[in-house]
Amino acid sequence: MANSEQDSPFLAPAGIMNQTRWIGTAALLCIVGCSQGETQDASEDLTIGTAGLSLSKKLPRGGLAPEEEMLANVPTSAALIGKEVSSPTHLENGEEFAVSTAHLLKHGRDLFIARWTIQEGQGRPFGKGNDKDLTDPTSPLHFPHNFNRVSGPASGSCSGCHNQPRIGGGGDIAGSVFVLGNRFDFLTFDPSDTTHIRGRLDERGIAATFQSASNQRKTTGMFGSGYIEMLARQMTEELRAQAAACSAGETCRLSAKSVAFGAVTHRSDGTWDTSQIEGLPPRSMSSIGDAPPSLIVQPFFQSGAVVSLREFTVNSYTRLHGVQAEERFGTGTDQDGDGYVNELTIADVTAVSVFQATLPVPGQVIPQNRIIEQAITRGETLFARVGCTSCHTPSLPLNTSGRVFTEPSPYNPTNTLQLSDVNRIYDLDLNDDALPQPRLKQRGGSTHVPAYTDLKLHDITSGLPSCAANSDLEPLVTCDPDVEAISQHFPTDDDRFFEGNGLFLTRRLWGIANQHAFGHHGQYTTLAEAIGAHRGEATGVMQRYTRLSEYEKGTVIEFLKSLQVLPTGTPCTVVDEHGRCRQKPRR
């Protein structure tokens, strides 16, 4: 016995514990659900005296959660002895067409999880995160100024933040990104700093605060993002065709995939009145001379500031890691002055873009439990009935050509690889079964993408000014905490830049429940709070939601909770609580 005790991982303590106190507390706390019998058990345990714990069953191999994947790698080889690089191999331009899809995706994943080091071009001693030169090149961003949580570089790797519930996903508020903080060289908030956009003073010379220097946003997930980009491209194509067909002197309705984007007027003098366009970022609405507005649906960044995964990727590598892609900074150019050029090749960027584009799609978890099933089903019905679906469109259709993801996007801005820069396009079928599961399937000529978004910008804030920019105002009384301090939609020399931002893309709800907290800032810990924060354009829907019974509201929450990123390799998009494929219950 002595031996087995010694070998048991949990041993009975010699004199057991201070039982009286513990049991007393327990009795006090058992308000509901504790019967007389349980107290009885407790006292029996006391009289037994020593009670041991044993591990009667072994932990599953692979730890407590069999799915856990390693979030880091340490490359080594005979050629790398003593070297510390995260990405020892880069793809030569053109190689993206020569290697297998699996190889390209692995390379993309390696670049996504690479913790970059100064031995491969990490850091940007002389460059800001917004691609410009430092305001004060006499204070380069060398250690200890090589990282700055707000102005960046702010992270070691993409997956350092995009890791919930898995690599590629969303992220915790601790990993939130401080959007536009990279206008500053190195944020200090040092009152003795008198240089604009160096460490404290903004473009106007006004002292920024921790809340007003940038827009703090949660890390959103990239699952299913290939389908999202293709939806946006097809919608852009549709809108542009409508504008192209709009004769001078006409006002033409704009709509794409049945989503209305307002109207555009082609004036008789050939110019364009874009004031009636809805849901597009200002940069897609601007029109100079006779040129129609670009009408590009920008599906990335919560404020819809980015056209494609590729633009997002190139932006982020610069801003967050100081790793500069040659397609933006030029081949052989060392803009950031770190001694490295071509830190990412065009083929590298294609690989990491395609890795993100082909990540599995989120799905739905419907437990095998009648009460929950009923709640989810009812919640889904109510979600539509009160009008949530007028913006959170349950699904948008991609036609057959749309399921083929191509690089580069035809709508990339000039600072990102464009179609005109290449003589060969990389393409891949997003529905290919060989890609990571789960994926979508084509039905009746279309692939329906259940992302619960219309890919439009909406303002669901109250119309009050931003609390972050106005610390003297009172939240929810004279200012709106959901309005951001500055606007990503306008250049810094536009007055509207400092008027703040309440325009966001309708939140994609697929995968909403297990990637991060809620609201663009991630500061709502519950879906209930996020729903409660719908104002502005969503006021009418909110009023209808508010009139639901408590149970009915609970079912809507339960429906939203079912929208999750699924375990790797799940062969279907609806599973039960054990990850087994199941049918959706009938309404």
Place this chain on the structure above:
Amino acid sequence: MGGVPVAQAVVRYVVASVVSTKSLGRRTYGKAKMRRFSVFGGALAALASLCLVGLGTAQVSGRWHWAVGDERAIREHLQPAAHAHMEARELIEAGKRLFTARWTIQDGQGRPLTKGTGVPLTDQSSPLVFPRNFNRISGPDTGACSMCHNTPLVGGGGDFAMNVSVGGERFDFVTFDPTDTMPLRGTLDEHGKPTTMQSVANTRKVVGMFGSGFIEMLSRQMTVDLQRIARDCAIGATCELTTKGVSFGRIHHTLEDTWDTHEVVGLTPKSVQTQGTTPPSLILRTLHQSGMVVSLRQFTNEAFNQHHGIQSREMFPGDPDGDGVEAELTETDVTAVTLFQATLPVPGRVVPRHPAVRSAIRRGERLFEDVGCGTCHVPALSLEDRGWLYSEPGPFNPEGNLQLTPDGPLAHVDLTSSDLPLPRLEKRRGVVRVPAYTDLKLHDITTGRPSCASHPNLVATDGCDGDVEALDLGVSATDPRFSTGNGRFITRKLWGIANQHGFGHHGQYTTLREAVLAHYGEANSQRLAFEALTDDDRNAVIEFLKSLQILKPGTPCQVVDEDYQCTNYRPRYLEGGNY
């Protein structure tokens, strides 16, 4: 193992009945919810057990609960009664659920009226409710333990993006707003001086908890040794404070029966303080990189409050944070999450098969000792006298944490049991060698120059030290040393160093080489010796350090090749020698 009768596998750890302690949904559910309970009352019992099973199945089911619309992360708090018995495995799994729970306001997340230090807000008229419910510097700043402790696996270290701003929690809500005139609210420090983003707190990387049960048991045994040496030190004598081969200097018991501690080294001032005839506590505080925290339990209780606004009952009885929820964590919850951390696997070694790499690692491991790194980064310390039996609560917990009573600990766990997550250490001839590469002492390896964080004007002329922190949080704010800064850190544990985070206490060194070359002060001669090596030899040392990694879960051995196959490379610490 195997000899324990099933009947003995009963416990005092209990999963409370699903409808237990928390008044259900007092925020979001009204009478309608309670009515549903009665409607579905018959199904309750079955559902309760289903729910418990379901919660154990990780990711998919982690978020569903049978109560419609409930958004609590944790619905079943562990109660110290014997209503339903839990096995150790279940207790550890429950601990993991608490470690990975993304807390919500329905759980009691947030601390509207309490600072991260645990004291009331300076400005009670501006409670920390939305939009002030999160603040990346002063906290709450994260949703779950595992959100930051996630590299390469849950329980590990974290990226620079997840760095913790130690000392930021002195403030209510950091703003750097120049119009703020109230000290310790948003901008001004204790002395009314404006802070900067660099001086307001010490930015530190998230360090991993792998193997931490062994570390805590080492420090407990070393504390016991030091306390015994002091107790046995006769009046008038000077006694060597040496434990497990590590010297903590000397203590002098004066003829007046007081204690002269100025020759004690490697301990935090708090552990060296002495008053009258009472000897200093000599407690090793091995958690937090600057050696501030005694035990995993203290670390857990404090972190839950600081980072999540989740207040445990043992540290925060009642509802001091004013969020309307009491006992946000029970004592048993804290025990479970502490045990989860304590029983995490130990890091190991990745030694590729390629002969050139393997021989570089072998050579680097020897050179590491030759140049003197092993003086502080002691390759292995020995746990003896059944020190591998981890117990909760520990004997040296400060007030506010569950205390060890004369009745003994509440639970033991054998850290060497192969039934716990692998890899783990084995005992041989009554000893467990713990290859953490540390002496668990505080050292100052900085240059002696002032902190760059508080003297940014000296950065350009190299007149400051980027490795000296702005604040010395080991002394009170009124002590002048407080704003002189801190250059003292516990010798970095090197096991698992290569794949958890960047390097240096701040995580701002992207390579091990930078970290090695940042050794000055007490480690100056070792750096010089490293620099004097040939290129090949320096590379070999780096290659050795790169081999120190967290291994894949379930790896049955501690040394594997690049394909995670167990390999016959034998670390030097196992080859005898006097470490």
